[in-house]
Amino acid sequence: MRNNHDNNQIFHSVTLDPDKCMGCVTCVKRCPTEAIRVRDGKASIIGEYCIDCGECIRVCPHHAKHAAYDTPDVIKRYRYSVALPAPALYGQFGNLESTDIVLNALVAIGFDEVFEVAKAAEIVSDYTRKIMEEEDNLPHPLISCACPAVVRLIRVEYPELIENLHRTVPPVELAARMAVRKVMDEHPELTRSDIGIVFITPCPAKVTYMRSPMGLDSSEIDAAVAMKEIYPKLLEHMPEIAETYETSLPELQSAGRMGVSWCGSGGEATALLTESYLAADGIENVVHVLDSLEEERLGDLDFIELNACAGGCVGGVLTVENPYIAHTRIQKLRKFMPVSLNHFECGQENLIKDDKPLDYVDYVAVQKLSEDYEEALSLLERMGEIEESLPGLDCGACGAPSCKAFAEDIIRGKAKQSDCIISMRDQLLQLAEKEGISESFIPRPFRTGEQE
Amino acid sequence: MPKLHFRYEVDGDDFTRAGEASSKLKQSLKQLGLSPQLVRRAAIAMYEGEINMVAHADGGVIDVDIDTVAITIVMKDTGKGIEDIGQAMKEGFSTASEEVRQMGFGAGMGLPNMKKHSDYMKVDSEVGVGTTVTMKISIADE
Numbered sequence: 001m002r003n004n005h006d007n008n009q010i011f012h013s014v015t016l017d018p019d020k021c022m023g024c025v026t027c028v029k030r031c032p033t034e035a036i037r038v039r040d041g042k043a044s045i046i047g048e049y050c051i052d053c054g055e056c057i058r059v060c061p062h063h064a065k066h067a068a069y070d071t072p073d074v075i076k077r078y079r080y081s082v083a084l085p086a087p088a089l090y091g092q093f094g095n096l097e098s099t100d101i102v103l104n105a106l107v108a109i110g111f112d113e114v115f116e117v118a119k120a121a122e123i124v125s126d127y128t129r130k131i132m133e134e135e136d137n138l139p140h141p142l143i144s145c146a147c148p149a150v151v152r153l154i155r156v157e158y159p160e161l162i163e164n165l166h167r168t169v170p171p172v173e174l175a176a177r178m179a180v181r182k183v184m185d186e187h188p189e190l191t192r193s194d195i196g197i198v199f200i201t202p203c204p205a206k207v208t209y210m211r212s213p214m215g216l217d218s219s220e221i222d223a224a225v226a227m228k229e230i231y232p233k234l235l236e237h238m239p240e241i242a243e244t245y246e247t248s249l250p251e252l253q254s255a256g257r258m259g260v261s262w263c264g265s266g267g268e269a270t271a272l273l274t275e276s277y278l279a280a281d282g283i284e285n286v287v288h289v290l291d292s293l294e295e296e297r298l299g300d301l302d303f304i305e306l307n308a309c310a311g312g313c314v315g316g317v318l319t320v321e322n323p324y325i326a327h328t329r330i331q332k333l334r335k336f337m338p339v340s341l342n343h344f345e346c347g348q349e350n351l352i353k354d355d356k357p358l359d360y361v362d363y364v365a366v367q368k369l370s371e372d373y374e375e376a377l378s379l380l381e382r383m384g385e386i387e388e389s390l391p392g393l394d395c396g397a398c399g400a401p402s403c404k405a406f407a408e409d410i411i412r413g414k415a416k417q418s419d420c421i422i423s424m425r426d427q428l429l430q431l432a433e434k435e436g437i438s439e440s441f442i443p444r445p446f447r448t449g450e451q452e
Numbered sequence: 453m454p455k456l457h458f459r460y461e462v463d464g465d466d467f468t469r470a471g472e473a474s475s476k477l478k479q480s481l482k483q484l485g486l487s488p489q490l491v492r493r494a495a496i497a498m499y500e501g502e503i504n505m506v507a508h509a510d511g512g513v514i515d516v517d518i519d520t521v522a523i524t525i526v527m528k529d530t531g532k533g534i535e536d537i538g539q540a541m542k543e544g545f546s547t548a549s550e551e552v553r554q555m556g557f558g559a560g561m562g563l564p565n566m567k568k569h570s571d572y573m574k575v576d577s578e579v580g581v582g583t584t585v586t587m588k589i590s591i592a593d594e
Contacts, residue, residue, distance in 0.1 A: 160488040291475065295496045296565075368485030374520060376484045377454040383483075384458075408483075 012050050013068045013207035014057060018042050020064035025396035027056035027065060032283040033156060037409070038399035048366040051152035052205040053283055053308045054317035067204035067318060070223040072230050075110050078196030078222070080187065082179045083111040084172060087118040087255070087263035088202040088313040089227055090333055091326030093238065099260070099333060101241050103252035108237040109230070111198070113183065114252050118259030120175035122342035124168055125258055125271035127352050130344060132272065132302060139164040141278075141293075141301040144268055146170045149205035149308035150286055151214055156366055158290050164304075168352050169216065171262065172199055172206065176220035177351050199224045202316030203309065226318040256338040264327045265312035269305040271340075276302040282310040369411060383411045391422040456480075456518040462502055464510030467555060473514055474498040484518070486591060494523055494589050497569040500562045501527045501585055507552050508532065509583065522571075523589045533579040541567065541575075 023041040035049035036056060043056075043064070057065040075081040083106040090099045103114045131138060143164045145151055154161050169177070176197045183195050201207055201224045210221040241249065261267030265281035278301055280289045286306045292298050309315035311323030319326065344352070369383075370376040387407040398419040400406035409415035417423065425446045432442055439447050458480065460473035478495040498514070505512045509531025517524045534540045541563050548558025563585075567573045570587035577583040 160492050291471075294492055295474070295499050297499070367479075367482040369483050370485070373485060374454050377456055377518065377520070380480060380483055381454065381456050384456075 011208060011211045012045065012047060012052055013204040013211070014045065014050065014052055014054060015066050015068055016043055016045070017064045017066060020062045022062050022064070024061070025399070025401070026059050026061055028396055028399065028401050030055050030059045031401065032287060033153065034401050034405050036401075037414070038396075049156060051149045051156065051308070052208040053149040053153075054204045055283060057204065057317045067207060067226065069201065069204070069207050069226045069229070069318070070198070072109065072225050072233055074223045074225060075196060075198060079194035080112045080183060080190055081110070081196040081198055082113045082115050082183060083198055083200060084115055084117050084175050084179065084221070085200045086172065086202050086206075086227070086313060087116070087121070087260045087330070088316060088319055088326065089200055089230075090260065091263060091314050091330040092227065092231055092320050093235075094329065096329065096333060097242065097245055098253065100249055100251060100253050101238055101245055102234060104241045104249055105234040105237045106200075106230075107252075108241065109233045113179070115175050115179040115182070116253075116255045116259070117172050117175045117199075118255035118262060119342050120178060120259075121171035121262040121268070122255055122259035122271075122340045123344050123348065124171050124174060124352065125268070126340070126342070127168065127344040127348070128166065128303075129272055132274070141298075141304050142166050144303070144305045145215075146262070146268060146305075147205065147307050147313075148209040148214070149203070149283075150306045152205070152208075153283075153286065153308070154290065155214070157287075158294055160294055161290065164293075167215075169213075170209070171259075172209075172221065173213065173216070173219060174352055180220050181351075195222075197222045200227055200230055201225065202227050202313045202319045204317065205308065227316070228318050228320050231320050253337075254341060256341040257334045258340040259342065260330060260334050260337065263313050263330055264323075265307050266305065267312065269303055272303055274302045276300065277305065278303075279305040279307075281307040281312050281315070283308050369408075379411050383407045386410055386417065389417075390420060393422060395422070397421045453520055458516040458518075460514040460516070462505045462511045462514060464506060464512075467506060467557075470502050470506045471499055473502055477516060481518075481523070490589065490591060493569040494525070497566045497587055497589065498525055498527075500565045500569075501525070501587070503557055504562050504585075505529050505531075507548055507557060512582075518591075521590070521592050523591060525570075525585075525587045525589075527585045527587075528582065529584075530582040533581055533583055534575065534577040535579055537575050537577060 021042045023038050025038060027043055028036045028038060032053060032055060033049045033051055035046045036043050054067065057067060085106060090102055106114050141164060143161065143166060145166045145168065151165065179197055180195060197220055199210065199221050207224045210219045210224050213219040258271040266279040269277040269279045278289065280286055286308060289306060311327060314326040315323035368376060369379040387404055390403040390407060392403050394402040398406050398415065400409050406415060410417055428446060462473060463469055474495050477498055478491055481491040481494055505527060509529035512527060512529030515526045539545055543564045544560040546558045546560035552558045566587060571590045572588040574586045
């Protein structure tokens with residue numbers, strides 16, 4: 001799956017099943033970037049605005065929204081496959097005595113090797129601590145780049161904050177890079193295409209990252225399998241593995257408390273051993289924090305960790321368990337873990353840093369109404385007039401999330417004023433009056449109520 | 453010459469709503485395709501003004517005019533007025549109540565920040581009558 005993203009076409013992993021979509025406006029209303037419209041009775045996503053956060057998948061009552069990911073069978077495509085479990089995976093199972101049971105179950109279902117993302121996370125943490133201490137010209141505050149939905153959101157809505165993004169690859173990418181090196185070293189008989197680096201992902205945003213990584217030309221991750229798909233397969237093997245635990249089980253656990261804690265909100269930030277941090281989770285909170293930061297309202301901070309999902313990665317839409325339950329389980333699991341098992345080593349800089357300097361994520365001014373400023377001024381004025389003439393109910397029946405968004409759609413030529421059913425009601429009433437038809441013949445929601 | 457006018461009403465004593473007007477303006481400026489730096493400056497200047505209106509003047513009215521030359525923000529209140537404008541403009545000077553400070557406001561940076569982020573600022577105030585702050589942010593060199 002590497003090297004296949006088109007620069008002009010933004011890849012998205014959130015897709016729609018038109019057979020299941022009823023054309024209701026649940027997703028339209030909940031989308032944090034107002035990227036969804038109902039057109040011809042079906043929801044459709046505006047690619048430029050979508051940040052792949054997966055909120056629409058979460059809220060769709062008809063299960064019509066899906067994430068594109070690989071099935072667990074993908075490992076058969078490779079001669080040698082490596083599983084990259086995100087630490088959130090450990091929170092999916094109850095009564096787990098050790099993460100080793102999950103890691104060995106991954107081997108039992110067919111992976112040749114396991115490389116914990118938590119291990120790479122510890123290296124990223126150590127590296128970040130180091131540069132925060134040593135480098136004077138770091139952006140202040142530094143914003144985590146671990147949540148790809150947040151990075152995309154910053155790219156779409158907060159271009160001024162792009163320079164604050166931490167210039168490392170996310171832990172999953174570092175894990176992939178390290179795993180590739182390790183396997184190539186240990187198995188000289190294999191070529192790169194024989195090796196499958198398979199990420200066990202909690203969310204669609206990370207699938208998108210793999211397909212079109214921001215700040216990189218290409219990702220070393222070859223496939224992404226949803227946590228919820230691998231979950232039942234692991235469950236089949238886990239009871240048996242748990243029985244042999246402590247006697248004959250190979251020790252695969254390679255990360256400590258710090259790495260595993262990245263699964264929840266605040267985990268990444270606390271690993272930096274500074275009090276001067278802010279960790280926010282849930283897309284509404286993320287938006288609020290970014291607004292405040294953009295307007296210089298947050299005061300002095302060293303680090304900002306932002307997770308689009310409530311609870312952090314354990315809240316990913318491709319996980320099985322409730323985020324807070326999963327987090328509590330991980331809390332218990334990590335109790336007997338060492339603090340950290342991995343450290344940044346000199347020479348790892350080129351593995352940990354992103355490829356593209358400075359213009360890390362190109363600012364895409366998707367919001368502007370026209371390239372010509374004067375024209376944009378008149379369009380915005382017209383938009384205000386249209387909005388004024390609309391009922392202001394934000395009912396969504398036109399397919400847009402609000403009357404304001406609808407007015408913008410009209411200006412952009414994506415909708416017609418006659419798409420508003422409330423305006424249609426007024427026309428209907430006028431017609432009824434002209435024809436001398438009593439209001440009682442008109443459906444109740446369309447009546448003005450004056451004649452009741 | 454095309455010209456755009458917005459009016460925002462600011463509610464007094466409701467800190468939960470302070471920032472609504474500046475966030476709406478920010479959205480509009482982004483739609484105009486103005487540079488992120490300029491959008492940020494306008495949003496900060498207006499937000500600080502909004503907070504002042506809420507904290508000191510029991511709300512007021514903001515008029516924003518945008519044309520091809522500048523963004524002009526006029527913030528008008530009928531609050532208690534500023535006794536000594538020179539002193540109020542000094543960084544760190546604050547008359548905010550303890551209650552307001554506990555909410556993280558009142559650091560005495562409001563007016564200085566407004567001045568810093570605008571190209572022109574004028575404060576007219578009369579004790580007991582009210583305050584009008586006029587700010588201009590030039591977009592000519594955009």
